Amino acid sequence: MEKSKVVILAVGSFNPPTFGHLRMLEDAKNSLELSGKEVVEGILSPVSDAYGKSTLIGSNHRLAMTEAAVKSSDWLRADGWECSQPVWTTTLNVLKHHQQEVKIRLGPDVEVLLIVGGDVVETFDKYNADGSLVWNLEDVQEIVSIGLVVQPRPGSDPEETLKNLDFLGWTQNVNVIASNVISSTSLRAAIKEHRSIKYTTPDEVITYIKEHNLYE
Numbered sequence: 001m002e003k004s005k006v007v008i009l010a011v012g013s014f015n016p017p018t019f020g021h022l023r024m025l026e027d028a029k030n031s032l033e034l035s036g037k038e039v040v041e042g043i044l045s046p047v048s049d050a051y052g053k054s055t056l057i058g059s060n061h062r063l064a065m066t067e068a069a070v071k072s073s074d075w076l077r078a079d080g081w082e083c084s085q086p087v088w089t090t091t092l093n094v095l096k097h098h099q100q101e102v103k104i105r106l107g108p109d110v111e112v113l114l115i116v117g118g119d120v121v122e123t124f125d126k127y128n129a130d131g132s133l134v135w136n137l138e139d140v141q142e143i144v145s146i147g148l149v150v151q152p153r154p155g156s157d158p159e160e161t162l163k164n165l166d167f168l169g170w171t172q173n174v175n176v177i178a179s180n181v182i183s184s185t186s187l188r189a190a191i192k193e194h195r196s197i198k199y200t201t202p203d204e205v206i207t208y209i210k211e212h213n214l215y216e
Protein backbone atom coordinates (compact mmCIF):
# COMPACT_ATOMS: atom_id res chain seq x y z
CA MET A 1 0.00 0.00 0.00
CA GLU A 2 1.28 3.48 -0.84
CA LYS A 3 2.38 5.52 2.18
CA SER A 4 0.48 8.73 2.87
CA LYS A 5 2.62 11.75 2.04
CA VAL A 6 3.06 14.66 4.44
CA VAL A 7 4.81 18.01 4.62
CA ILE A 8 5.87 19.32 8.05
CA LEU A 9 5.50 23.03 8.74
CA ALA A 10 7.42 24.88 11.48
CA VAL A 11 6.51 28.49 12.24
CA GLY A 12 8.41 30.80 14.58
CA SER A 13 10.77 33.70 14.96
CA PHE A 14 13.98 31.96 13.78
CA ASN A 15 15.81 34.83 15.43
CA PRO A 16 18.30 33.24 14.75
CA PRO A 17 17.60 29.67 13.54
CA THR A 18 19.31 27.00 15.68
CA PHE A 19 20.17 23.31 15.60
CA GLY A 20 17.20 22.97 17.99
CA HIS A 21 14.80 23.99 15.18
CA LEU A 22 16.50 21.69 12.69
CA ARG A 23 16.62 18.73 15.07
CA MET A 24 12.94 19.23 15.91
CA LEU A 25 12.17 18.75 12.21
CA GLU A 26 14.49 15.75 11.79
CA ASP A 27 12.96 14.12 14.91
CA ALA A 28 9.44 14.77 13.63
CA LYS A 29 10.32 13.24 10.24
CA ASN A 30 11.77 10.13 11.90
CA SER A 31 8.74 9.77 14.12
CA LEU A 32 6.19 10.22 11.30
CA GLU A 33 8.09 7.80 9.07
CA LEU A 34 8.08 5.19 11.86
CA SER A 35 4.30 5.55 11.92
CA GLY A 36 4.17 4.73 8.20
CA LYS A 37 4.03 8.16 6.57
CA GLU A 38 6.35 9.53 3.90
CA VAL A 39 7.66 13.00 4.76
CA VAL A 40 8.32 14.78 1.48
CA GLU A 41 9.27 18.25 2.70
CA GLY A 42 9.85 20.37 5.79
CA ILE A 43 9.05 24.09 5.66
CA LEU A 44 10.47 26.71 8.05
CA SER A 45 8.37 29.87 7.97
CA PRO A 46 9.72 32.93 9.81
CA VAL A 47 7.04 35.15 11.33
CA SER A 48 6.36 38.60 9.85
CA ASP A 49 7.96 41.68 11.43
CA ALA A 50 4.37 42.78 12.06
CA TYR A 51 4.22 40.15 14.86
CA GLY A 52 5.71 43.01 16.83
CA LYS A 53 7.93 41.09 19.28
CA SER A 54 10.47 43.66 20.51
CA THR A 55 13.44 41.28 20.13
CA LEU A 56 12.72 40.43 16.48
CA ILE A 57 15.32 41.59 13.98
CA GLY A 58 14.18 42.26 10.39
CA SER A 59 12.64 39.35 8.52
CA ASN A 60 15.07 39.93 5.63
CA HIS A 61 17.84 38.75 7.99
CA ARG A 62 15.76 36.02 9.66
CA LEU A 63 14.73 34.57 6.28
CA ALA A 64 18.30 34.77 4.93
CA MET A 65 19.64 33.01 8.05
CA THR A 66 16.92 30.34 7.79
CA GLU A 67 17.80 29.78 4.13
CA ALA A 68 21.47 29.43 5.16
CA ALA A 69 20.51 27.02 7.96
CA VAL A 70 18.79 24.55 5.59
CA LYS A 71 21.37 24.73 2.82
CA SER A 72 22.85 21.31 3.57
CA SER A 73 19.45 19.62 3.91
CA ASP A 74 17.88 17.63 1.10
CA TRP A 75 14.30 17.99 2.42
CA LEU A 76 14.06 21.25 4.41
CA ARG A 77 13.40 24.69 2.93
CA ALA A 78 12.81 28.20 4.22
CA ASP A 79 9.64 29.92 2.99
CA GLY A 80 9.23 33.68 2.81
CA TRP A 81 5.45 33.95 2.25
CA GLU A 82 4.53 34.53 5.91
CA CYS A 83 7.24 37.10 6.59
CA SER A 84 6.44 38.98 3.37
CA GLN A 85 2.94 39.77 4.68
CA PRO A 86 2.47 43.33 5.92
CA VAL A 87 0.29 42.09 8.78
CA TRP A 88 0.73 39.21 11.22
CA THR A 89 -0.91 35.99 9.97
CA THR A 90 -2.37 33.53 12.48
CA THR A 91 -0.69 30.14 12.47
CA LEU A 92 -3.92 28.50 11.26
CA ASN A 93 -3.93 30.80 8.23
CA VAL A 94 -0.22 30.11 7.56
CA LEU A 95 -1.06 26.40 7.68
CA LYS A 96 -4.01 26.90 5.29
CA HIS A 97 -1.81 28.86 2.87
CA HIS A 98 0.69 25.99 2.74
CA GLN A 99 -2.06 23.38 2.46
CA GLN A 100 -3.30 25.11 -0.70
CA GLU A 101 0.19 25.68 -2.12
CA VAL A 102 1.29 22.08 -1.42
CA LYS A 103 -1.85 20.63 -3.05
CA ILE A 104 -0.99 22.49 -6.26
CA ARG A 105 2.75 21.82 -6.16
CA LEU A 106 2.97 18.29 -4.69
CA GLY A 107 -0.47 16.80 -5.23
CA PRO A 108 -4.00 16.87 -3.82
CA ASP A 109 -3.43 14.07 -1.29
CA VAL A 110 -0.36 15.56 0.42
CA GLU A 111 -1.18 16.69 3.98
CA VAL A 112 0.56 19.53 5.85
CA LEU A 113 1.15 18.99 9.58
CA LEU A 114 2.24 21.69 12.01
CA ILE A 115 5.17 20.95 14.32
CA VAL A 116 5.71 23.02 17.47
CA GLY A 117 7.90 22.87 20.55
CA GLY A 118 6.30 22.21 23.93
CA ASP A 119 6.63 25.87 24.92
CA VAL A 120 4.20 26.85 22.15
CA VAL A 121 1.60 24.30 23.33
CA GLU A 122 1.88 25.84 26.79
CA THR A 123 0.68 29.15 25.34
CA PHE A 124 -2.53 27.57 23.95
CA ASP A 125 -4.46 28.32 27.16
CA LYS A 126 -2.66 31.53 28.15
CA TYR A 127 -3.86 35.13 28.05
CA ASN A 128 -2.28 38.30 26.64
CA ALA A 129 -1.77 41.31 28.90
CA ASP A 130 -5.03 42.81 27.54
CA GLY A 131 -7.02 39.78 28.72
CA SER A 132 -7.52 38.20 25.28
CA LEU A 133 -6.48 34.57 24.70
CA VAL A 134 -3.07 34.18 22.97
CA TRP A 135 -4.67 31.54 20.70
CA ASN A 136 -8.23 31.33 19.47
CA LEU A 137 -9.27 27.89 20.78
CA GLU A 138 -11.19 27.20 17.57
CA ASP A 139 -7.94 27.76 15.65
CA VAL A 140 -6.14 25.32 17.96
CA GLN A 141 -8.94 22.81 17.51
CA GLU A 142 -8.71 23.07 13.71
CA ILE A 143 -4.90 22.78 13.76
CA VAL A 144 -5.18 19.70 15.97
CA SER A 145 -7.85 18.13 13.78
CA ILE A 146 -5.49 18.49 10.80
CA GLY A 147 -2.73 16.92 12.93
CA LEU A 148 -0.23 18.49 15.33
CA VAL A 149 3.24 17.20 16.18
CA VAL A 150 4.84 18.42 19.43
CA GLN A 151 8.40 18.11 20.69
CA PRO A 152 8.69 18.83 24.43
CA ARG A 153 11.47 21.26 25.43
CA PRO A 154 13.32 21.47 28.75
CA GLY A 155 11.08 23.17 31.30
CA SER A 156 7.90 22.68 29.26
CA ASP A 157 5.10 20.25 30.08
CA PRO A 158 2.92 20.29 26.95
CA GLU A 159 1.13 17.11 28.02
CA GLU A 160 -0.19 18.90 31.14
CA THR A 161 -1.61 21.72 28.98
CA LEU A 162 -3.12 19.21 26.54
CA LYS A 163 -4.67 17.34 29.51
CA ASN A 164 -6.22 20.61 30.69
CA LEU A 165 -7.63 21.19 27.19
CA ASP A 166 -8.78 17.60 26.83
CA PHE A 167 -12.26 18.41 28.12
CA LEU A 168 -12.71 19.74 24.60
CA GLY A 169 -12.34 16.15 23.38
CA TRP A 170 -9.88 16.62 20.54
CA THR A 171 -6.36 16.56 21.91
CA GLN A 172 -5.90 12.81 21.33
CA ASN A 173 -4.99 13.78 17.75
CA VAL A 174 -1.69 15.32 18.94
CA ASN A 175 1.51 13.37 18.33
CA VAL A 176 3.96 14.15 21.17
CA ILE A 177 7.39 12.93 20.05
CA ALA A 178 10.50 12.32 22.20
CA SER A 179 12.44 15.40 23.24
CA ASN A 180 15.75 16.21 21.68
CA VAL A 181 18.47 14.75 23.90
CA ILE A 182 21.90 14.56 22.33
CA SER A 183 24.31 11.97 23.69
CA SER A 184 26.70 9.51 22.06
CA THR A 185 24.38 6.70 23.23
CA SER A 186 21.42 8.34 21.48
CA LEU A 187 23.46 8.79 18.29
CA ARG A 188 24.59 5.13 18.29
CA ALA A 189 21.01 3.98 18.81
CA ALA A 190 19.75 6.25 16.01
CA ILE A 191 22.37 4.96 13.55
CA LYS A 192 21.43 1.34 14.38
CA GLU A 193 17.76 2.11 13.74
CA HIS A 194 18.52 4.09 10.55
CA ARG A 195 17.22 7.33 12.05
CA SER A 196 18.77 10.67 11.12
CA ILE A 197 21.58 12.11 13.27
CA LYS A 198 21.86 15.29 11.18
CA TYR A 199 22.36 18.46 13.27
CA THR A 200 23.47 16.45 16.33
CA THR A 201 27.13 16.43 15.26
CA PRO A 202 29.04 18.10 12.40
CA ASP A 203 28.29 16.83 8.86
CA GLU A 204 31.96 15.76 8.58
CA VAL A 205 31.49 13.33 11.50
CA ILE A 206 28.33 11.92 9.89
CA THR A 207 30.19 11.43 6.60
CA TYR A 208 33.04 9.65 8.44
CA ILE A 209 30.63 7.36 10.28
CA LYS A 210 28.89 6.48 6.98
CA GLU A 211 32.13 5.91 5.09
CA HIS A 212 33.37 3.50 7.77
CA ASN A 213 29.98 1.85 8.44
CA LEU A 214 30.34 2.56 12.14
CA TYR A 215 27.70 1.63 14.76
CA GLU A 216 25.54 -0.29 12.25
Ligand SMILES: Nc1ncnc2c1ncn2[C@@H]1O[C@H](COP(=O)(O)OP(=O)(O)OP(=O)(O)O)[C@@H](O)[C@H]1O
Pocket residue numbers: 010011012013014015018019020021024115116117118119120151152153180
Ligand atom coordinates in the same frame (compact mmCIF):
# COMPACT_ATOMS: atom_id res chain seq x y z
N1 LIG B 1 15.34 22.91 20.96
C1 LIG B 1 14.08 22.85 20.54
N2 LIG B 1 13.33 21.74 20.73
C2 LIG B 1 12.05 21.69 20.31
N3 LIG B 1 11.43 22.70 19.70
C3 LIG B 1 12.11 23.83 19.48
C4 LIG B 1 13.47 23.98 19.89
N4 LIG B 1 13.89 25.23 19.54
C5 LIG B 1 12.84 25.85 18.96
N5 LIG B 1 11.76 25.03 18.93
C6 LIG B 1 10.44 25.29 18.37
O1 LIG B 1 10.62 25.90 17.10
C7 LIG B 1 9.53 26.78 16.82
C8 LIG B 1 10.04 28.14 16.48
O2 LIG B 1 10.64 28.67 17.63
P1 LIG B 1 11.20 30.14 17.75
O3 LIG B 1 11.90 30.53 16.50
O4 LIG B 1 10.15 31.04 18.25
O5 LIG B 1 12.39 29.78 18.73
P2 LIG B 1 12.64 29.92 20.26
O6 LIG B 1 13.91 29.18 20.53
O7 LIG B 1 11.43 29.53 21.06
O8 LIG B 1 12.88 31.47 20.28
P3 LIG B 1 12.97 32.55 21.45
O9 LIG B 1 14.00 32.06 22.42
O10 LIG B 1 13.39 33.76 20.66
O11 LIG B 1 11.58 32.65 22.04
C9 LIG B 1 8.66 26.76 18.09
O12 LIG B 1 7.63 25.79 17.87
C10 LIG B 1 9.62 26.30 19.17
O13 LIG B 1 8.95 25.67 20.23
Ligand SMILES: NC(=O)c1ccc[n+]([C@@H]2O[C@H](COP(=O)(O)O)[C@@H](O)[C@H]2O)c1
Pocket residue numbers: 011012013047051089090091092120123134135136139
Ligand atom coordinates in the same frame (compact mmCIF):
# COMPACT_ATOMS: atom_id res chain seq x y z
N1 LIG C 1 -3.06 32.65 17.53
C1 LIG C 1 -2.02 32.26 16.83
O1 LIG C 1 -2.13 31.82 15.70
C2 LIG C 1 -0.68 32.38 17.48
C3 LIG C 1 -0.53 32.87 18.76
C4 LIG C 1 0.76 32.98 19.29
C5 LIG C 1 1.87 32.60 18.53
N2 LIG C 1 1.66 32.12 17.28
C6 LIG C 1 2.83 31.74 16.46
O2 LIG C 1 3.71 30.94 17.21
C7 LIG C 1 5.06 31.19 16.80
C8 LIG C 1 5.93 31.39 18.01
O3 LIG C 1 5.53 32.54 18.65
P1 LIG C 1 6.24 32.97 20.04
O4 LIG C 1 7.70 33.14 19.72
O5 LIG C 1 5.56 34.24 20.43
O6 LIG C 1 6.01 31.83 20.99
C9 LIG C 1 4.99 32.38 15.84
O7 LIG C 1 5.11 31.87 14.54
C10 LIG C 1 3.60 32.97 16.02
O8 LIG C 1 3.03 33.49 14.82
C11 LIG C 1 0.45 32.00 16.75
